[in-house]
Each structure stands twice: as structure tokens, then as C-alpha cells.
Amino acid sequence: MAKQAKNLLVRPFVKWAGGKRQLLPEIKEHMPKHFNSYFEPFVGGGAVFLSQQLPNIVINDFNEELTNTYKIVRDSVDELIEFLSIHEKNNSSEYYYEVRSWDRNGQINKKTPVEKAARFIYLNKTGFNGLFRVNRQGQINVPFGRYKNPAIVNEEVLRAVSNYLKHNNVKILTGDYEEALKTVRKNDFVYLDPPYASLNDDKTSFVGYTFNGFGDKQQEHLRDVFKELDSRGAFVMLSNSSVPLIHELYKDFSETSIIVKANRSINSNGSGRNKVDEVLIMNYR
Incomplete structure (x- = not known):
């Protein structure tokens, strides 16, 4: 069956720390040529799955605000664009902090899923560096970004992504990654892009966004999941920082690992943006 031409407008509609857009050429090159579900x-941010536009996929994230937004883009894109237009017209530092405060003053509980999705995109596009960061109370605490012309209403991209999600078998899950992998079978392809292992002890490193405490023990457990998926006969690819911990954990797959370069902000100073080593680990040649 001939493959459909890919719509170039189907691409991430949010910014995402550690996003994979710049590594797409290497990831695509090393994907298995033939597989069943993805x-x-x-x-x-979905850079990998959106670039592939595959017909049968399962996506998951523990971030309920993010997965709600994917569902709203799929199911209610017109209403979403209307709310985003309101945010765009009112955008200012004062307005940003007013909208951000919804999860502090209880207003968020009165909002519809569409309003929550519009808020999520608005804060993502206008907050500092497009970060998603919460405090211990689960409240977003990213400061205003002061961008001149943020792309708050990217209508063409939103509609293109909506069309793709709506007309393909895309299952959107929320929760633990291991639960989302329960239905993986032989010849399925799994791409794992966890919170990265720290490059060093610098807590401002770009890999420092270890949501829910994704530390060394969690990295070790993920290695066990990788091996278990391998035993099922699935194709598995994992991306992570190229550090001794990761190379030691995946030493059994060293022959099918490659080092790639990525531009990352490796400290809180903007001058710290530089190329750093990352690794793609596969269980296949």
C-alpha cells in the first residue's frame, strides 16, 4: 500500500524542554524499516510521532494537562482556537500572571477541558523558554517570557495536527509509561524519550527537569523495561544523555548505540547553549 504524503504542517504545537526536532534526522535514519504499531x-511535545504521521500509534505522558491538550486539539480545535485568540488579544505580563494564577485561586476547577487546553498552550507560548515547571503544590511557576510576537494562535498547525489525530488510530493515554506499554507485541516499535540522566550536579542543566523524581533508580528500572520489551520481540529505541550511568545500564546494547550531538542549554545562563553528546540506544541493527 502506497504511503500518503506527509503534511509538513503536522508538527509540535507547543515548545518542549529536551524536544527532539533537531535530532529527527538521526532518529528517522535509525528507525526500523518495517514495524506494526508505534x-x-x-x-x-511529540516531535517524533508527528513527523512520522503513522496510522496506528499509542502516545502517553504523565502530564495530564499535556494529554488533555492533545485530545482537545483532536476533538475541539475550533473552540480551542477561539479561546487562544482571546488570550492573544489580552496578552501582557499582567494578563499572563492572572491566567497562571488559576491553579492557585481555584479557578482552574471551574474551567472546561477546552479552556484548560487553551491556558496550557498560552502559558507555554508566553512563559519563559516554553518551560513546563510546577512547584510542590502542582502549580505552574514559570515566569512571563516577554516575547515580542509569540505564536499563540498557530491555526494552520493546530488544524493540521487535529486532522491527523482525528483520522488515524491514535490512542492518547495519561499516566505511568510502563502501563502504556502493556499492549506492545512482537514487531511493534517503541521509542523511549525519558527525562534525561543528569550531565553533572548542576541542577540548572537542561536535563535537570526530572519530573516526579526521575533519578538513577528510575533510569535503572527503565533499563529493565527496555530489556523486557526486547524479550517480547519489539523494536526499541531510547534517547538519553551520554553519561557513564546510561552507558553502564545499557552496556548489553553498546554495539547498537550511537552518539549524537544536540544544541542544549546546559546551564541557566543563555551563553551556556552548546552542543552536548546524547545517545540513541537500540536493540536492533
Whole structure:
């Protein structure tokens, strides 16, 4: 069956720390040529799955605000664009902090799923560096970004992504990555893009966004999940920082691992943006 031409407008509609857009050429080059269903349990901004536009996929994230937004883009894109237009017209530092305060003053509980999705995109496009960061109370605490012309209403992209999600078998899950992988079978392809292992002890490193405490023990457990998926006969690819911990955990797959370069902000200073080593680990050649 001939493949459909890919719509170039089907691409991430949010910014995402550690996003994979710049690594797409290497990821695409090393994907298996033929597989059944596709699974991405740490979906984030979705650069990989959106670039492929596959017909049968499962995406997952523990971030309920993010997965709600994917569902709203699929099901209610017209209403979403209307709310985003309101945010765009009112955008200012004062307005940003008013909208951000919804999860502090209880207003968020009165909002519809569409309003929550519009808020999520608005804060993502106008907050500092497009970060998603919450405090211990689960409240977004990213400061205003002061961009001149943020793309708050990217209508063409939103409609293109909506059309793709609506007309393909895309299952959107929320929760633990391991639960999302329960239905993986032989010849399925799994791409794992977890919170990265720290490059060093610098807590402002770009890999420092270890949501829910994704530390060394969690990295070790993910390695066990990788091996278990391998035993099922699935194709598995994992991306992570190229650090001793990761190379030691995946030493059994060293022959099918490659080092790639990515531009990342490796400290809180903007001058710290530089190329750093990342690794793609596969269980296949």
C-alpha cells in the first residue's frame, strides 16, 4: 500500500524542554524499516510521532494537562482556537500572571477541558523558554517570557495536527509509561524519550527537569523495561544523555548505540547553549 504524503504542517504545537526536532534526522535514519504499531510513552511535545504521521500509534505522558491538550486539539480545535485568540488579544505580563494564577485561586476547577487546553498552550507560548515547571503544590511557576510576537494562535498547525489525530488510530493515554506499554507485541516499535540522566550536579542543566523524581533508580528500572520489551520481540529505541550511568545500564546494547550531538542549554545562563553528546540506544541493527 502506497504511503500518503506527509503534511509538513503536522508538527509540535507547543515548545518542549529536551524536544527532539533537531535530532529527527538521526532518529528517522535509525528507525526500523518495517514495524506494526508505534508506541511513544514519554511523548512530550511529540516531535517524533508527528513527523512520522503513522496510522496506528499509542502516545502517553504523565502530564495530564499535556494529554488533555492533545485530545482537545483532536476533538475541539475550533473552540480551542477561539479561546487562544482571546488570550492573544489580552496578552501582557499582567494578563499572563492572572491566567497562571488559576491553579492557585481555584479557578482552574471551574474551567472546561477546552479552556484548560487553551491556558496550557498560552502559558507555554508566553512563559519563559516554553518551560513546563510546577512547584510542590502542582502549580505552574514559570515566569512571563516577554516575547515580542509569540505564536499563540498557530491555526494552520493546530488544524493540521487535529486532522491527523482525528483520522488515524491514535490512542492518547495519561499516566505511568510502563502501563502504556502493556499492549506492545512482537514487531511493534517503541521509542523511549525519558527525562534525561543528569550531565553533572548542576541542577540548572537542561536535563535537570526530572519530573516526579526521575533519578538513577528510575533510569535503572527503565533499563529493565527496555530489556523486557526486547524479550517480547519489539523494536526499541531510547534517547538519553551520554553519561557513564546510561552507558553502564545499557552496556548489553553498546554495539547498537550511537552518539549524537544536540544544541542544549546546559546551564541557566543563555551563553551556556552548546552542543552536548546524547545517545540513541537500540536493540536492533
